[in-house]
Amino acid sequence: MKKIAFIGSGTMGTALATAACKGISPSEVVLTDVVVEKGKKLAEELGCHFVDTNAEAIESSQYVVFCVKPQFLKSVLTEVKPVFERCASAGEEKVIVSIVAGVEVSTYQEELGLAGKNVSVIRILPNTACLIGRGFILIEQGDSYTEEQEKEFRYILREAGGFDSLPASQFVAGTVLTSTSPAFIAMFANSLADGGVYNGLLRAQARRYALEGILGTVQLLLQSEKHLEGLKDDVCSPAGPAMIGVKTLEDTGFRSSVINAVADAYKRFAEIGKIK
Ligand SMILES: NC(=O)c1ccc[n+]([C@@H]2O[C@H](COP(=O)([O-])OP(=O)(O)OC[C@H]3O[C@@H](n4cnc5c(N)ncnc54)[C@H](OP(=O)(O)O)[C@@H]3O)[C@@H](O)[C@H]2O)c1
DSSP states (O other): OEEEEEEOOSHHHHHHHHHHHHHSOGGGEEEEOSSHHHHHHHHHHHTOEEOSOHHHHHHTEEEEEEOSOHHHHHHHHHHHHHHHHHHHHTTOOEEEEEOOTTOOHHHHHHHTTOTTSSEEEEEEEOOGGGGGTOEEEEEEOOSSSOHHHHHHHHHHTGGGEEEEEEOHHHHHHHHHHHHHHHHHHHHHHHHHHHHHHHTTOOHHHHHHHHHHHHHHHHHHHHTOOSOTTHHHHHHOOTTOHHHHHHHHHHHTTHHHHHHHHHHHHHHHHHHHTSOO
């Protein structure tokens, strides 16, 4: 029996399988993908196994992570339902791990007919930085898995980055911040770089200085207990350039744009979770 299977070798399948292959032996890790060449190539790079069918991956593994887009989840669950039934009848322990945005534990239980079967479900939400070991994985608290399973799962994926667990009532709010913020931060970084180019820097210089500015700021803020905008106050000297820039951002609705983006993303999570 292998330890963990990833169904789908796209962005997140790649990021999580990469972390798993650093945390445990790659011989314990299995991948699938509809595009066979893509899955095989990744498995070769990581030194883990590629198998042709989702059924084979599930049968051979204790933990099964579904890494497909929400619109494909229903058909994948319909396809693999008989496999879970077979494994449950044989008394094999299976732990489903959901990373699919917006999809609740009950969806897996209903779609796979898991009531009364020996199948646990852990709902998590990772982000793309798991690929380089700087991701953050939120775990929804609940009674659909055991403490030992959560502990083991964290162990398998410890090379992905940090973890936190949240009650169901806060899980979506947490996941919206950790999973959508990379998109917003990338846009912000590129906008900073555009400003640098506008002022005469080469693109490559502007890109690097914008990213160094963000990286150093984040590291400084993580080490401090101070209010996040305390740093802004430290940087803004009287009538200085930073304060002038802060006023421009305020005039153009910077804060409300960001707050609205996070609020709108939260609404969308509930919609995409209703799989058809
Ligand atoms: N990307 C993020 O930042 C992020 C963050 C948190 C959570 N998530 C969640 O992670 C999930 C995957 O997202 P992603 O960005 O990794 O998507 P993605 O890059 O499209 O990866 C999905 C992979 O699954 C493959 N696939 C599709 N149908 C399949 C099937 N029946 N059996 C096996 N593999 C199949 C796809 O093949 P093709 O090559 O044909 O497309 C693709 O390689 C989503 O549900 C999303 O909500 C994503």
